[in-house]
Amino acid sequence: MPKTADAVPRRRAPRRALWLLGPAMVAGVAYLDPGNVASNMTAGATFGYLLVWVVVLGNVMAWLIQYLSAKLGIVTGESLPQVLGRRLRRPWARRAYWVQAELVAMATDVAEVIGGAVALHLLFGIPLVWGGAITGVISMGLLLVQTRRGARAFETVLIGLLLVIAVGFTFGLFLAPPEPAGAVAGLVPRFEGSTSVLLAASILGATIMPHAIYAHSALARDRFAPGGDPAESSGGISAPPDDAPSSATAQSRAAILARARGISTPRLLRATRWDVTIALAVAGTVNLAILLLAAANLAGVDGTDSLEGAYAALRDGLGPLVATLFAVGLLTSGLASTSVGAYAGAEIMQGLLHARVPLLARRLVTLVPALVILGLGADPTVALVLSQVVLSFGIPFALVPLVALTRRADVLGEYRNRGLTTAAGVLASVFLIALNALLLWLVFSGG
Numbered sequence: 183m184p185k186t187a188d189a190v191p192r193r194r195a196p197r198r199a200l201w202l203l204g205p206a207m208v209a210g211v212a213y214l215d216p217g218n219v220a221s222n223m224t225a226g227a228t229f230g231y232l233l234v235w236v237v238v239l240g241n242v243m244a245w246l247i248q249y250l251s252a253k254l255g256i257v258t259g260e261s262l263p264q265v266l267g268r269r270l271r272r273p274w275a276r277r278a279y280w281v282q283a284e285l286v287a288m289a290t291d292v293a294e295v296i297g298g299a300v301a302l303h304l305l306f307g308i309p310l311v312w313g314g315a316i317t318g319v320i321s322m323g324l325l326l327v328q329t330r331r332g333a334r335a336f337e338t339v340l341i342g343l344l345l346v347i348a349v350g351f352t353f354g355l356f357l358a359p360p361e362p363a364g365a366v367a368g369l370v371p372r373f374e375g376s377t378s379v380l381l382a383a384s385i386l387g388a389t390i391m392p393h394a395i396y397a398h399s400a401l402a403r404d405r406f407a408p409g410g411d412p413a414e415s416s417g418g419i420s421a422p423p424d425d426a427p428s429s430a431t432a433q434s435r436a437a438i439l440a441r442a443r444g445i446s447t448p449r450l451l452r453a454t455r456w457d458v459t460i461a462l463a464v465a466g467t468v469n470l471a472i473l474l475l476a477a478a479n480l481a482g483v484d485g486t487d488s489l490e491g492a493y494a495a496l497r498d499g500l501g502p503l504v505a506t507l508f509a510v511g512l513l514t515s516g517l518a519s520t521s522v523g524a525y526a527g528a529e530i531m532q533g534l535l536h537a538r539v540p541l542l543a544r545r546l547v548t549l550v551p552a553l554v555i556l557g558l559g560a561d562p563t564v565a566l567v568l569s570q571v572v573l574s575f576g577i578p579f580a581l582v583p584l585v586a587l588t589r590r591a592d593v594l595g596e597y598r599n600r601g602l603t604t605a606a607g608v609l610a611s612v613f614l615i616a617l618n619a620l621l622l623w624l625v626f627s628g629g
Contacts, residue, residue, distance in 0.1 A: 215297065243614075
């Protein structure tokens with residue numbers, strides 16, 4: 183029987199549906215970097231189940247934020263830094279915004295390289311400075327996959343690493359599960375002194391990471407650019423240029439991009455919601471598992487407020503297999519997330535300063551601060567936690583423009599946020615800004 187005209191599209195539908203998934207999984211790697219591990223492990227070891235609610239709330243807010251970021255990239259064909267680079271017309275404004283975004287990106291690199299160095303030290307006894315250098319070199323190899331093989335190959339490698347991270351950090355929980363009553367009690371929002379506020383800000387900075395917001399919009403743009411996958415390209419139709427005439431409406435731009443991709447914008451947005459949901463379900467589960475593992479097994483144990491101490495306690499209490507898998511997860515998280523961080527940093531510079539910097543060159547530059555910190559002998563866990571606090575202070579600068587832009591009809595047209603979505607974004611922004619203000623007050627008042 184001859185094939186009908188729509189038989190092939192039907193058979194290819196599952197493959198195309200899978201092809202639509204991926205960018206959020208890569209962005210989700212940033213939610214499982216060594217800073218997350220240090221913050222969640224320290225919170226669980228120090229305060230038990232007290233800050234479970236922070237991890238859960240952070241993951242809920244992260245879902246909304248990452249979806250808005252991907253939606254901006256899909257509908258406009260531009261990343262958040264690109265949109266801001268166009269709208270911030272004064273050079274000094276673009277430079278000022280770039281400075282804070284660059285500091286956030288550097289804090290991210292510090293956390294990821296230090297985490298990889300600590301893991302190599304735990305596994306093989308390699309000195310921290312050399313471990314940091316090795317982490318940087320391996321991360322360059324991962325970036326070569328993105329530059330030479332394309333977005334899809336980059337996604338595939340990082341998703342594989344994400345699975346390793348998930349196994350490494352959750353395995354111990356099956357051997358030593360937490361108390362259900364304690365975990366449920368931890369869902370009640372509360373603090374116990376300025377240290378708990380510091381750790382809450384650190385957890386949120388590690389969960390809702392500014393560079394992940396910048397990166398996700400760029401990943402969605404690159405992934406769904408016309409011809410982004412040769413096997414699925416509609417072939418030959420080019421997207422509108424970045425400097426499209428001002429008379430072109432947001433609706434017409436989205437329509438042009440949709441025709442060029444051969445996939446409708448509504449379908450991409452539906453797939454993106456699934457992509458974000460799956461990615462953050464994985465990331466949120468792993469982050470919660472780290473805190474619960476520490477709360478159930480490390481609370482009250484001396485020295486467990488550091489990664490080295492936590493590793494030793496896991497080895498002594500649950501056995502060398504659990505400790506080794508924990509260290510492997512830490513190493514993998516450092517290698518994977520540092521690649522995403524370098525990708526985000528290059529996009530920030532290109533979008534805001536209109537300067538293209540090769541990913542590998544940027545990796546070399548941002549590797550230096552981490553190696554300096556390691557060389558000075560700073561406590562790695564303290565450096566990791568403080569780096570996440572820096573990320574927390576960078577959140578409003580990424581989140582407020584994202585919410586403001588995605589509610590505008592002249593930016594997203596018919597795909598602009600609904601009123602309820604905008605309200606949720608505003609509430610998240612107010613909460614995060616208020617938490618940072620409370621943190622400052624407690625720290626400087628000695629509370």
